[in-house]
Amino acid sequence: xxxxLRVIHQFYFGRNLIxxxxxxxxxxxxVPFRGYWLSTILDCTEQIRQSCNDKxxxxxxxxxxxxxxxxxxxxxxxxxxxxxSLSPSYFGANADPTVYRKRGNQLHQFLRxxxxxxxxxDAIYTFIESQGWxxxxxxxxxxxxxxxxxNRAFIPIRLIIENVFGVLKLTWAILHDIFRHDEKTHNVxxxxxxxxxxxxxxxxxxxxxxxxxxxxxxEKWKKVTIS
Numbered sequence: 001x002x003x004x005l006r007v008i009h010q011f012y013f014g015r016n017l018i019x020x021x022x023x024x025x026x027x028x029x030x031v032p033f034r035g036y037w038l039s040t041i042l043d044c045t046e047q048i049r050q051s052c053n054d055k056x057x058x059x060x061x062x063x064x065x066x067x068x069x070x071x072x073x074x075x076x077x078x079x080x081x082x083x084x085s086l087s088p089s090y091f092g093a094n095a096d097p098t099v100y101r102k103r104g105n106q107l108h109q110f111l112r113x114x115x116x117x118x119x120x121x122d123a124i125y126t127f128i129e130s131q132g133w134x135x136x137x138x139x140x141x142x143x144x145x146x147x148x149x150x151n152r153a154f155i156p157i158r159l160i161i162e163n164v165f166g167v168l169k170l171t172w173a174i175l176h177d178i179f180r181h182d183e184k185t186h187n188v189x190x191x192x193x194x195x196x197x198x199x200x201x202x203x204x205x206x207x208x209x210x211x212x213x214x215x216x217x218x219e220k221w222k223k224v225t226i227s
Contacts, residue, residue: 017195020084023112031079036118043161044096046070049179063092074099081208082201083194089186096124108134163208
């Protein structure tokens with residue numbers, strides 16, 4: 001790791017800019033949604049990594065979803081796009097539910113269910129609610145009118161985590177190029193650049209879901225429904 005990255009690493013790790021905040025902090029930016037406080041948006045992201053000649057390792061790192069060897073990492077954020085958590089990096093053969101079930105990644109344990117706090121994600125996370133752990137709003141795959149109306153209201157919120165991933169990968173080439181280093185370096189790089197992202201959100205240098213975002217989504221929805 002270069003001297004510059006080491007200095008940034010020490011600075012941002014020392015400031016602890018990526019953390020799951022207290023309930024009052026989460027509620028202050030939560031979105032009221034169908035009788036719940038939707039405070040946390042959850043998803044996984046994958047990054048292509050180098051392949052290898054070892055057959056067992058090649059199976060462990062291969063992602064069926066991406067069709068490449070990858071690192072997979074779980075993240076959560078606020079409705080404003082502030083990163084709340086980053087999991088360790090795992091081999092690409094781990095599916096999103098597998099990553100969630102690993103120790104330390106089960107965010108429902110931190111929710112205030114007595115205060116009607118809920119998470120949001122895509123349809124893969126329905127198992128969280130089916131286990132009785134916490135309320136989770138997920139995208140719906142049915143074709144009924146009620147499902148379409150639900151997705152219309154919910155998908156813009158879920159897309160915020162996708163916007164976080166998109167901004168990070170567009171801003172930092174090391175996050176969208178083939179990652180050629182080890183697991184420890186992958187974790188450090190994501191933490192450093194995620195911390196810089198949070199600094200930009202907190203200082204309002206970056207706004208992920210302002211009025212323009214919601215206007216853009218409304219226009220997109222109109223085109224979809226017309227076609």
